[in-house]
Amino acid sequence: MDFTGRTVIVTGAGSGIGRATARLFADAGARVLGVGRRADALKETAAGHPAIAVHPGDLRVPGTAREVTDMAISRWGRLDVLVNNAGATKMMPLAETTAEGIADLFDLNVTAPSLLSSAALPHLRQAKGTIVNVSSTYGHRPLPGAAHYAASKAALEHLTRTWAVELAAEGVRVNALAPGPTESEALTAAGLPQSAVDQIKRDEASRIPLGRRGTPEEAATWILRLADPGTTWLTGQILTLDGGLELT
Numbered sequence: 684m685d686f687t688g689r690t691v692i693v694t695g696a697g698s699g700i701g702r703a704t705a706r707l708f709a710d711a712g713a714r715v716l717g718v719g720r721r722a723d724a725l726k727e728t729a730a731g732h733p734a735i736a737v738h739p740g741d742l743r744v745p746g747t748a749r750e751v752t753d754m755a756i757s758r759w760g761r762l763d764v765l766v767n768n769a770g771a772t773k774m775m776p777l778a779e780t781t782a783e784g785i786a787d788l789f790d791l792n793v794t795a796p797s798l799l800s801s802a803a804l805p806h807l808r809q810a811k812g813t814i815v816n817v818s819s820t821y822g823h824r825p826l827p828g829a830a831h832y833a834a835s836k837a838a839l840e841h842l843t844r845t846w847a848v849e850l851a852a853e854g855v856r857v858n859a860l861a862p863g864p865t866e867s868e869a870l871t872a873a874g875l876p877q878s879a880v881d882q883i884k885r886d887e888a889s890r891i892p893l894g895r896r897g898t899p900e901e902a903a904t905w906i907l908r909l910a911d912p913g914t915t916w917l918t919g920q921i922l923t924l925d926g927g928l929e930l931t
């Protein structure tokens with residue numbers, strides 16, 4: 684895959700799937716703007732990768748979407764790819780569901796990618812660019828104990844299909860990658876103690892037909908394939924990458 688001359692925004696680029704994606708795009712010739720809250724984590728992503736610029740910011744704050752697109756355009760004058768990867772998970776059984784817990788998840792997993800896609804749209808139209816959203820196997824499979832995380836990803840999948848049709852006539856493609864359990868900071872970031880994180884990882888690996896969790900680099904490879912300008916006739920699709928978990 685060759686992204687020479689293309690520019691890319693990757694959200695959640697300070698760790699996990701986003702970090703691997705930002706680096707893989709840079710290795711493939713793109714200029715990349717990595718976004719996330721932690722400046723030090725973004726700096727580490729960019730270390731040794733001069734094609735990666737960073738913009739620390741909280742995507743739940745509505746003005747951040749405009750700041751991010753303005754920065755990409757003022758630096759490079761064009762935008763070809765938007766990867767809406769930043770997201771969070773949360774264990775929240777129905778009996779413990781709160782309005783604040785629901786709002787937290789939806790602000791980041793649904794509203795933030797919507798506002799960033801909207802801000803990026805004029806530039807994506809111009810470049811006949813593409814959006815890749817990062818969903819989850821649980822965007823189309825029940826996840827007892829974390830229904831609102833699953834529902835937020837289901838919403839993102841339906842936005843993907845709807846935007847794909849809405850923007851097709853303008854040459855903007857929209858697809859999503861739905862990874863299964865993947866090595867990253869996600870479980871720790873959800874506030875789970877290390878013993879619970881280790882237990883969940885063992886349980887997940889044992890339920891995955893291919894026998895292990897995925898790596899961020901495996902997810903990144905498929906994000907690039909979905910974004911590849913050569914993938915000209917693919918839009919509105921949700922690609923599940925989970926070692927077969929969705930089939931069980």
Ligand SMILES: NC(=O)c1ccc[n+]([C@@H]2O[C@H](COP(=O)([O-])OP(=O)(O)OC[C@H]3O[C@@H](n4cnc5c(N)ncnc54)[C@H](OP(=O)(O)O)[C@@H]3O)[C@@H](O)[C@H]2O)c1
Nearest residue numbers: 695698699700719720721742769770819864865867868869
């Ligand atoms: N790992 C898995 O098992 C798995 C499975 C299915 C789907 N996914 C999805 O994959 C995506 C990437 O997650 P990951 O696994 O790589 O986990 P991760 O390492 O926790 O990455 C999430 C990233 O999002 C950023 N982020 C969180 N809140 C933000 C905010 N308010 N504003 C800006 N950035 C924010 C975080 O950086 P800061 O904290 O610095 O802001 C972090 O770099 C997520 O959408 C997740 O739901 C993950």
